[in-house]
Amino acid sequence: MATKVLRAEVRTFLETEAGTYTPQVDSWLGGVDPDFSRRLGERGWLGMTWPKEYGGHERTAVERYAVTEELLAAGAPVAAHWIADRQSGPSLLRYGNEELKHTLLPRIAAGECFFxxxxxxxxxxxxxxxxxxxxxxxxxxxxxxxxxxxxxxxxxxxxxxxxxxxxxxxxxxxxxxxxxxxxxxxxxxxxxxxxxxxxxxxxxxxxxxxxxxxxxxxxxxxxxxxxNGWHQVTAELAYERSGPERWLSTFQVLDLFARSLITRPNPAADAALGRLAARLLAIRQLSLRTAAAFDRGDLPDLPAAMVKDLGTTFEADLIDEVRRVTDVAPSLDAPSPLGRAMAMAQLHAPGYTLRGGTNEILRSIVAKGLALR
Structure with missing residues (x-):
């Protein structure tokens, strides 16, 4: 229930912010707005899971997941604080000395310090x-x-x-x-x-x-x-690879594509939408399980690698699938929002498999991890 209420609060906030930003593909990397980050900090939506003594709010990882998922689905400009809130802060909390934690974590939670x-x-x-x-x-x-x-x-x-x-x-x-x-x-x-x-x-x-x-x-x-850097950095990668940004980077394309079918039904397009939605929901369930693992105090490195691999593959496939069944031409200057989103997603696509680890490396991690069990 708390998570449901929290989602409603985020959606209301985003409605009030309408017009202050343009929703975009890959908003967690391309959407930089320090003032927007500070407004999130004012609402307690940064540093959500951290202890209050370090500026946090002692919420659950699943509640944090709900906030980030809503922000990404809306294409909100979250890039300024994203790395600090997602992984640098948790690394400082786990490994930092008291001076680092007391100096930096409250500033990150306030949306005033970026990593x-x-x-x-x-x-x-x-x-x-x-x-x-x-x-x-x-x-x-x-x-x-x-x-x-x-x-x-x-x-x-x-x-x-x-x-x-x-x-x-x-x-x-x-x-x-x-x-x-x-x-x-x-x-x-x-x-x-x-x-x-x-x-x-x-x-x-x-x-x-x-x-x-x-x-x-x-x-x-x-x-x-x-x-101890190798142990620390691999723990950090669990935070980096498992979140909803690994499958929502191109969500604006999917959203606009779905909306375009409301007034222009197309059997082939409808079928493509169904396939994409099914894959998205499956990846989301795995990603949510990693958030629950963080709440238990685990570092789910193997599930995180799987989320990253499956999510990255989905993001690239989504672009190709939509382009195959629509007559909208991808272009940054297209009159259609869908055309502009498709073009931006296509231009960003080469980086999807690089950031956070290439698919080949991730599959190797998963294979080795499963072999040891």
Whole structure:
């Protein structure tokens, strides 16, 4: 009942916000509006599951899921706070020292502090253990950071990054490469940090290259334990891969497609809509189960990988299916909202399988995990 009431509250809020933003495909990456994020924070819809002492609201993961699902389905501009609320905050809560938690978590929950992911690098995207970014101790007791991270969405707008680094050489054996990795919280305004844009096919800018050159890190910016970075980053990925954004990025296309059939019935299109709706509902159930697992205190890494794989495949298939059965031409300048949404979804599609792990890597994770059971 609480979740049902909460959904109604979010829908009422979105009705009052009508006209302040344009619903769009991939709104959790492309829809940046810091003021909108702050308004969500004012309503207690950021940091929902965190303890109150850190600015949270002690709601359930399923309640948070309901809020994010409604926002994504509406194409709302949630990109500014998305990473911080989804995974950086939970990582800080689990591994951060008290100073980091008390300083950063209330600001994230208020929609005033934004984070990015500092994992992938050139030649080390899906193979995170191959990263070359290094952090070395200095004479002050802190660290010096050097290296480059790629695909860091909205680093040009964010305040901090959680950066995976190598702090000691890899060990021996098949899992030795996972040793010697450490995470740090990095202030992106610090001297030595340079952010370079990476444009996508439609000319949009959310991807970036972030270069760290002799960046001084205080000792207190170490996240968790030195050398425990692999365990921490894989735990973080469970938050990144399991949410509704993994199958709702192209929901605007599906919504507009369904609405177009109200006045123009088409048997082939109706059948396509049925197939797509059935797949969406199945993926949603699996995604909801991961939210329930978080409420139990679990980190559902295998189900999360499955959600990401199935959701990414669905998002791309949706575009092709709709294009096959409609006479609406995809174009960013199309007079039809459906045509514009289809064009944007198609241009963003190459990134669907990259962000959060490629489908091939995810299937390998699932296969290995099932083999060990």
């Amino acid at each position: 990015v992911i500092g994992m992938s690098e050139a030649d080390a995207g899906s193979d995170l253990a191959a990263i070359r970014t290094r952090a070395e101790r200095d004479e002050r007791g802190g660290w010096v950071l050097n290296g480059t991270k790629m695909w860091t969405s909205h680093a040009h707008l964010a305040h901090y990054a959680i950066v995976l680094t190598r702090t000691s050489p890899p060990g021996e054996g098949p899992r030795g490469r996972h040793q010697g990795l450490t995470q740090f919280v990095v202030d992106l305004s610090a001297p030595g940090v340079t952010v370079n844009p990476i444009r996508i096919l439609d000319g949009g800018h959310h991807f970036n290259e972030v270069v760290f050159q002799d960046v001084a890190l205080p000792a207190g910016m170490l996240l968790g334990e030195e050398g």
